[in-house]
Amino acid sequence: MLDLDGLKAVNDTLGHAVGDALIVTVADILRERLRETDVAARLGGDEFAILVPGADASAALAVATDLLRRLREGAPLASAHGAPTASACVGIALYGPGRALTDEELMTRADLALYDAKDAGRGCARVFSSPERDPVFRQAERWSDRIRSALAEDRFVLLGQPIRSLHGDPVERQELLLRMIGENGELLLPSAFLLAAERSSLIQAIDRWVVRRAATELAAHQAAGSPVSFAVNLSAKSMTDPAMAAYVREAIADAGADGSGLVFEITETAAVVNVSRARSFAQALTASGCELALDDFGAGFTSFRYLKHLDFDYVKLDGTFVRDLSTSHTSQCLVQALAEMAGNLGKRTIAEHVCDEATEEWLRAHGIDYVQGFHVGAPAPLRTPVPQKSAGSVAGGSSPRWA
Template identity: 35%
Template sequence: MLNSLQKQKKIIIADAEPDSRVETIEYLQARGFHNLAVAADGNQIYEMLRAYQHDPELLGLVIIDEKLPHCQIKELCEFLSHEDEGIFLPFIVLVNEQSKNKTPALESECQRYELVRPYLSAELLMLVEFLLVLKDERFLRYKQKEELISQLAARKLLDAKLEYLVVHDDLTGLLNRRNLEQHLYLVLHEQVKFRQNGVLLFIDLDRFGLINDLEGFDAADRLLIEVVAVIKRAIQAKGLFARVGSDELCLYLENSTFDNARVVAEHICKRLDEFRFAIGNVCYHITASIGIASLKSSKTVKHPGELISRAHQACAIAKSKGRNRVWQYCEDDQAFKERQRDIHWLPLIRDALLNDRFFLVFQPVVGLFDGEISHYEVLIRMRDGDECVIDPGEFIPVAERMGLIHGIDAWVVDKAIDFLTSLPQEFSHIKLAINLSCMAFQDDSIAAFIRQKLDRSWVSGDRLTFEITETAAVGNFEQTLSTINQIRALGCHIALDDFGAGFCSFNYLKIFPAEYVKIDGQFIQNLVNDETDQMLVRSMQQIARKLGKKTIAEYVECPQTIKILREIGINYGQGSIFGKPLEQLSAQSAFRTHALTESQCFS
């Protein structure tokens, strides 16, 4: 049973006999076929079919007389009904009575069916309905086949794209890190055989993150694409060029020396220095830091990651030296030794924080005129895996450079206040001075932490003095001043440590809210023999006294120094002559004896 859409398809009737043609038209119309057209010869059939060349699915079938003038029926059938063309136009060919003994059949190559005259109208109707259904099924099969082919083609395209993305960066089209390392594996293998040299350039854009933050990711992506284009023009297709990070690029130059690689690197820097990245009304100046590492070195490169790491270390040093420069990796370079030192200490510091390998020691600060202990300075120490004690000069600079100093600052504050909490009532007069790093004063978090700790412990803020170095105080004065004022609002005191070391403190001292000024030890250690140091210390004392601040001399080691400091008018002294730093566990028993022991220095 045909549906309405199938009955609406165009049926062309090309019967050369007028009576038969009229009879066929009337019969089909009576059965619901109204989209009928009559063709008198082959030319008219072609004209009618031309209108459907872009919509062949709207055609139904053709009823054609084998004697139709100007018509090559065989060729017409083969051309318009072949399955591969997607037209599938069925033909009912009306043949004469002499073909009566032939068995009607649908030809395999095309949809052509012969109907012998005279035929019954019902026979024609059955054949028309059958061929229309068959046409739709074959057209549906063709569409499914085309869709499958399209899906397979899309899958192949996707597979090819995925295969490309596996080894390339999708933004810049450069090799990615994985592909670069695969190439370097082959290079290292060949280098063992042929002793060929090669050099890797690690290129890192300076302050790329600033543009990323100010202008957004899209602008940063466009910047990276333009930078890659600039570098490509500069290197003129030399070497293997890869993107290994967000703004990090690598260029491997085969059979190259350090000198040749430096020329290429400096040329890249020059071209980038000339480049300007414009976005809106803003124009950015782009520079790059470049590190160079060679396959030929005192330590053999065994893995691609080693070569990349060496070039990356060189790039990091180039950045630390001021950016927009080139630096070569060398194991004997002092900058690399310091970086290796950082790498060595970093896991040890983390382990000490996690496994409580830090401990506190306490050194007295003594009044130079009465011999009484004013307070104790809290100093941090670290134990390694062998229980050896490590001084802070070894690990504090590393912690500051590697971002671990905030954890150490918080640990010291936490343990120092816990120590005061643990003291018996008879030691409630004990006060502590705590060193904080320069990083601690760059935001308000340390002040909030101190407030919370004091609130929980019921320790009076008056028992704590926080020391800040002169260079830290003037480095970011506004923020530092804000943090200090928050700490002083808790009742705590402030001491300006290492005073005089920067030779720029006097301008800030008059407005700096510190109760104590600690004179840097470099002026104290040779005070007995150096009149210049005596003059400088006297100047510092006079200025501090005028500003209402008390002075503390560090590194006091002999009675002669104490005598000179008393003559100058320094209030307090701290050093080995008054007592070496004591461990926390033994400090409580030493508190009462310290004052008596140090008082002997004034006899």
């Protein structure tokens, strides 16, 4: 596994044309250095995978070292434009006789070795050590097993954090936040398990669970006559999965829901992996009646590029601009400019990380449409409505009951 360090900085400071040229340069170096029997592929964004048949650890390290040297020599592509040069790291995992590995396990080992290389500094290569000697791998494997068990036993749960309208929108809005129920019944935050899920490719299975559960919850609210909108987060891997849009359509249809009640939040990090696939995904979701939100808006200059090329309905202002809004003149100027631009483009705005009344009032006065944060409400279990019984069967039967 070969990963570029600094591609996002190149995109943000020099533009995507330079970043794309850097990717092409890396591909050219791989083609020139590797043998005809080797296989190289771009996995997405700044990550490549390379298969080197017939190589032991020493030979693989020699290939990796030579590739890193050639990449350093090719890096002036970026520095010539006045930005820091991008570098790379390589993680190596061995397979073959005596190493009965699935493709998922092989990728996980190479990915773990890649993280070791990143921890050691830029321009490094590392070989994955045996599971018996590697506590990081054993921990990742344990988390992978726990995630698989949680999926099989339906031990994930969605909480809802309210999103408040500042200008009279009657629809109840919530962002759906994922938790895993531990073996002892405790609720585990995503920070405990999502990284392991991404490394082991279980993140797409989790995303599919979230989509199907969100569609079911939405259908229940709609059947009870309770207008609601749920914001759902998706990983970069799911957003660029060609089958994901069809899965979303299927989940909505199976639940009997109206897709207009789902807003899929996509981060800049997810969109940068593959803009063309992101555009196709966005178009497919829009055709299903769903809406889209660009999360962490303003965190990088590339945010503006996605507003041009992807049809978002909402922009969610990055929380770093909002936390100190009541006391920082700089943050006020930035938020006001971002909000004015989004409004001129016909996008609705959401400010997250709102922590006090003064911040909410400032946002209201400057045209922000929605706010979210612990001042508005903390994540809480979803209230799933129970279908109404016929009139007369229960006293006050015209009012919905809640579970």
